[in-house]
Amino acid sequence: MSGLYDLLRRYVDDGTVPGAVALVARGGRTETVAAGTFEFGGGSPMREDTLFRLASITKPVMAAALLTLVDEGRLALDEPVKGWLPELAAPRVVRTPDAVLDDVVPARRDVTVEDLLTFRAGHGFPEDFSLPAVRQLFGTLQKSGLDPRYTPAPDEWMDRLSRIPMVRQPGEAWLYNTASDVQGVLAARVSGQPLPEFLAERVLEPLRMTDTAFWVPADRLARLPTFYRPGAEGVPEVMDPPGGQWSGPPAFPSGAGGLVSTARDWLAFARMLLAGGTAEGRRVLSEESVRRMTTDHLTPGQRASCGLFLEGQGWGYGGSVDVERVRPWNVPGRYGWVGGSGTSAHLVPADGTVTVLLTQMAMTGPTPPALMRDFWQLAAAA
Template identity: 65%
Template sequence: MTGLRDVLQGYVDDGTLAGAVGLVARGDHVEVEAAGSADLERGTEMARDSIFRIASITKPIVAAAVMMLVDEGRIALDDPVGKWLPELASPMVVRTPQSQIDDVVPAVRPITVEDLLTSRSGHGWPPPELMTVPQVAMLAEQGQQKYGRDPQYVSPPDEWMAAYAEIPLLYQPGEAFLYNTGSDLQGVLIARVTGRTLPDFTAERIFEPLAMEDTGFAVPAAGLGRFTGYYGSGPGGLELLDGPDGQWSTMPAFPSGAGGLVSTADDWLAFARMLLAGGGGLLSPESVRLMTNDHLTPAQRHAGTLYLEGQGWGYGGSVDVERVDPWNVPGRYGWVGGTGTAAHLTPSTGTVTIMLTQLAATSPVQPRQMRDFWQYAAA
């Protein structure tokens, strides 16, 4: 019988991965395995407490931070974001998705807080057939979109927002699911509403209460010995893209709500258990329900198939709505990250699955090692 370590070690042995940590929690029973190297250059072994760049599994955490502000009455889901993000107070929209960037019309309604949470603000990555339109080219050249895995190259939030305001929306607010940008806008929104930086707010309100001691937007000096290297697949094998003393060793000017966090398997498990506990005193049960339920129409899910496989979108993460594969349990919530990470929780069973690797994704389609891990966890 194949065990979790066998699943991970096989991909280390064939050179696909430098290393990985896999975690499957079923109630109080937690199975964790680490395989391979945390950093090939240093020759350090992977361990349960190794720290990873978690990329887009940052998104559910930042959405939870937004919902804390909703619970406190500081913002409402139907509030226009222009109150705090004046750069987006009067957005223009291209007449059709294929139109030139100067062929625009005013938005028919304001962008709301919920539009950001559901990735339907009108900005973001579109279906494949629209990847070459002018508006997407502008996104690709703008700050965080261009340097999503290079946080030290991104402009500070105010400068970043000013540049974003020059890009017309691809769709009217609420009309279409467009990936990624909504989460970065959530991070700026949190900072503007609270008057605090996103790192400070999330540390005080989420990481400290949940004892997520190794989660943040940079790795402190004391943690660099456990910080993993980050690799890409090259013609000669794995190639180092960022070392432990690289871009996450100092705080970035732009802390990305879409993918800027570092964390460990146990830290993300603590976050997942908070959601499974109905908010655990940090969030209201209603906020957890809203986060973990699908808000997309069938047409929006279909148009987002490149990113969503039999899934809808809650707040900050996907929600399984179809049994496309054995691991797709309706109601399973979570997401995947472009640095080779994935984290999900299933409210109906109390199961949490987390896989952390160090390998840059080259496509929105999830790789074989991730699918094998999910297959193991579903068995």
């Protein structure tokens, strides 16, 4: 694609990112470009097979893995999850979103599998991060996506979650992030396998996503760049070196944001969805699961209440679905998501387009940074 390398080079040269990899696939053509280096000021040159911390573009992969259990009949979308997650058998909900933590009422109904997939399970982040229940949730549990060292093992994590009141009633509102981590615990318990093994068996191995995992083995660490966040006075701070947090198995494999992968691997995942759930003649997901995964399930009111995260978008399973053309890149039906580590990945069922952008510079908030928006704009224009 004309200009793709130039776009990355511009943001490398102005110091926004040390390096990046971008991929655009459409029809029978795929273009992948790499620019910059593994570190600010030097290091190895960025490569097309560089490994990146995916952060929240892990979420679609997690949702697809859980849906394999629905396809097998081992779970139903309308099934209460309390049979597998007894920690959610009798949840409490704050009386109003801004209520103090002990001002609670019982949940009006059980949390279902589909509540988890649509992010309407009662736990998660609304637009206001200052709410008492949200502060406790964030401070107690939600470090796994960008720092797996400080998150407890799944059983303890669920026990802690059960002690935090929900911020909204089940089914009532879209709340970000937490439900994907609960999906991971649910999949592990239903399958009887640790989440890394389950995910590999159901999704990664059938799609030959050989570089995707919850940690990077020693023989591949040379392909993992340093991870940064913006620091004071514009000086980047190191969040994670290559031999750091992702160099060994985490206690809590995060379905919300724990995977490391490459642009090529995410393309393989996207192509499976575009093919209706098949890859190389092998069925990974049913056509119905793919359809539901890439269809918006939110009401207009629910979409309107989460504008901090969603811009002209609804939510399918594990990712957003464009429903309005708010920006030139908001193509109706476009499915995918962004990651707090500076990543994004989308597919457009209507024309088979796949776009993946991977950087190692953390986002400062839910609003996509300029590089990401310019990448989407360029891909849409082409």
